[in-house]
Amino acid sequence: AQSVAQPEDQVNVAEGNPLTVKCTYSVSGNPYLFWYVQYPNRGLQFLLKYITGDNLVKGSYGFEAEFNKSQTSFHLKKPSALVSDSALYFCAVRDRGSTLGRLYFGRGTQLTVWP
């Protein structure tokens, strides 16, 4: 069975500080991993994905994520947070071995960046 856990419902950081949003996953095979961001009353916006290769993935708006196979984690990071980064962040996984494209999402983490 495929599943995603985002252990923190909320993350609060001060502007300019580094931020981390945590994600762990469980898949029957090898994963494709994704991060999306959701602003109020808007759909999900793609940030980045891990397919293969370098474990550190760089994405939009200065975000990056590190794939750790041994810890089955894919934490989202940014070196210096902005107030405009405040939003709801979702981690998602897809089983590499499946021919179907469905994504499995975590419950989301609300990030608040204080000025």
Place this chain on the structure above:
Amino acid sequence: GAGVSQSPRYKVAKRGQDVALRCDPISGHVSLFWYQQALGQGPEFLTYFQNEAQLDKSGLPSDRFFAERPEGSVSTLKIQRTQQEDSAVYLCASSLGGLPISDTQYFGPGTRLTVL
């Protein structure tokens, strides 16, 4: 348009009414997905189309839910005899190809359905 569009953005229905939600995917995208997002939850998969073929409908919660994509572009999600537990945001996503499944899914703004 440049992105996935959905209509209506908001829908209020009385319990027992039928509703139809529309999705216009990105032009040329082969794959189309529907997800349901309940309040405070992550999106949950409903169904998947590759062109006009519905390849996976394992996430549809009951036979009251029906989706179609007759010409391989626009898709409609229909819910018959709506119930209060159907209240949610319904998200549509599209991706470029049927394979590889590493394709990124691009989401529309969603339709917020409220069943009274």
